[in-house]
Amino acid sequence: MGSATIFFWLQLPNVTKNYRTALTITGIVTLIATYHYIRIFNSWSEAFTVASKDGGDYTVQLTGAPFNDGYRYVDWLLTVPLLLIELILVMKLPQAETVSLSWKLGLASALMVALGYPGEIQEDLSVRWFWWCLSMIPFCYVVFTLAVGLAEATSKQPSPAAASLASAARYLTVLSWCTYPFVYMVKSVGLAGPAATMYEQVGYSLADVLAKAVFGVLIWAIAAEKSAVEESGKLLPN
Amino acid sequence: MGSATIFFWLQLPNVTKNYRTALTITGIVTLIATYHYIRIFNSWSEAFTVASKDGGDYTVQLTGAPFNDGYRYVDWLLTVPLLLIELILVMKLPQAETVSLSWKLGLASALMVALGYPGEIQEDLSVRWFWWCLSMIPFCYVVFTLAVGLAEATSKQPSPAAASLASAARYLTVLSWCTYPFVYMVKSVGLAGPAATMYEQVGYSLADVLAKAVFGVLIWAIAAEKSAVEESGKLLPN
Structure with a gap:
């Protein structure tokens, strides 16, 4: 996560001004994750000891x-x-749509x-x-908006390569997001104890690497x- | 808070020279807060232990x-x-007014x-x-000056979008500031013990995120x- 942050920020001069805010935020996401994974690591180390007698x-x-x-969860x-x-920022939609989508998806996901x-x-x-079901309401709203609403934006990208990358980012979001509710269910289906905690942590960590760094x-x-x-001046109108 | 600092400073090249000092200070405010929140976190961890026996x-x-x-308070x-x-700096008032307002509001708030x-x-x-009442005298002076005095400056911003953002910043200041005296009262109305301390800390932290990062x-x-x-050369005279 920390390496991803450095990569994104060192790439800032290599993109035009239009995409620098998106890339800055991309690096902030992995930085915040780096910080919280250090806290999670320390908390894990304090909760368990591994030792051998004699x-x-x-x-x-x-x-x-x-x-x-x-x-x-704070992360x-x-x-x-x-x-x-x-x-949303990297899609470069009209400004009013950018602001309204950012508020709607931002608040729903929080x-x-x-x-x-x-x-x-x-x-x-x-x-x-009970809480899983409640949480799935904004979840479905966000995933539905991304899967359907942004399909249109994807088709308006300025080059076939950009469109196919935007489409990949959209589907990676949906795929990685859908991992979380299943991992959450590990403990809900009755698994308990250290093994369940371990599967849960491995699952969340993998999903986080996909959803943030990749x-x-x-x-x-x-x-x-x-x-x-x-x-190269080949910008098509959007 | 730390992420906010990095965001503001990475945005420095994206604004004109006129606003770089304001943006630099914005990042310093959240940096100072980051440092003090680490101290607060450590002091909190040293004061309380959470443990389960057997x-x-x-x-x-x-x-x-x-x-x-x-x-x-040092923060x-x-x-x-x-x-x-x-x-005051981002409002870009005439220089004499900038200096005089900065001194007056800076000293009153300290x-x-x-x-x-x-x-x-x-x-x-x-x-x-007793101290709450004394502290409310400079508090009222600052909030009154912001709410009324800067209304005029807001109306002189160079575009409708800038004016509405400046107005939002002015009202966010008043709103977030008014949170503090109420949180201070949590213990003054007779609540005590760990619960009161917790509510106070949650209240101050939320107000700080609004007043500094947002x-x-x-x-x-x-x-x-x-x-x-x-x-874009569309600067209106102000």
Whole structure:
């Protein structure tokens, strides 16, 4: 995540002014994730000890300190609206549409994260499902808007290469996003204990790398392609 | 806060020279806040432990170390005058007015913070109210000056978009500022103990995000809009 940030910001001079705000935000998303993954790492290390007695097998023990999943949700609360905004900005829609889409998707996605958290910290399975269902309402709104609404914007990109990259970014968003509700369900279907926590953390981490770093590389590729088109003067009207 | 700093400073080349000082200060305000929030986080972690015995429920315990609210007041002493100055600078008033407003609002707001601190660290409710009342005198002066005095400056902005952004920044200041005296009152009305401390910290933190990071984004938007107007040569006389 931290390396991705550095890559995006070092590429800023290589794109035209039109895409610098998108690329700046792309790097901020992975920076915020870097910070929270360090917090998650430390919290994980404080919650579990791995040790071997007398040179025997290593065993994992609870230390008594909690593993704080709150860092993940604070991360998402900040990064999920921002990564939707970076996608909207790189599409270069008319300004009024950019502002209105940013507000709608930004607020809906923050609401989605906020509604997920009360269920995540619950042991009671029915309460977990209740918050999962509530959170899925803004989730479906965002994913539907991206899958359908932005299809039109994709077709208006200035070159076939830009259009196919924009389309890839749109589908990567939908795919990586759909991972999260399934990972959330790991504990809701009755799995518990250290193994469930481990599967959940591996799942969320993989989805985060796709949704932030890999997605960011696509945003950069779109910005670079559109900058090349603009600089060669082949810009089609949009 | 840290991400906001990086965003503002990476945007420096994208605005004209007229607004770079305002944008630099905007980033300094959130940088100073980042530093103090790390101190506050560490002080909080040292004051409380969360642990579960034998896998039972987690409980919060006082460690005996104090939670030091002084970091917040040192932060405000530095950032509050600076964020008023960034607002004045981005308005681009005549130079004499810029200097005189910066001194008046800067000193009044520093006095406001300094008068609030002796009450904040008091348990005695009547002493708390005494300092609250004293602090409200410079508070009212600053909020009144912003709400009324800068209305005129707002109407002189070079484009309708810049005027509406400047007006939004002015009202966000008034709104976020008015949060602080109410949060201060949480303990003055007799609430005490860990719950009161928690509400107070959540309240101040939310107000800080609005007054520094969200406010900064508005300052950047004003600077970007006015730069675009200047660069397109459509600058109206002001």
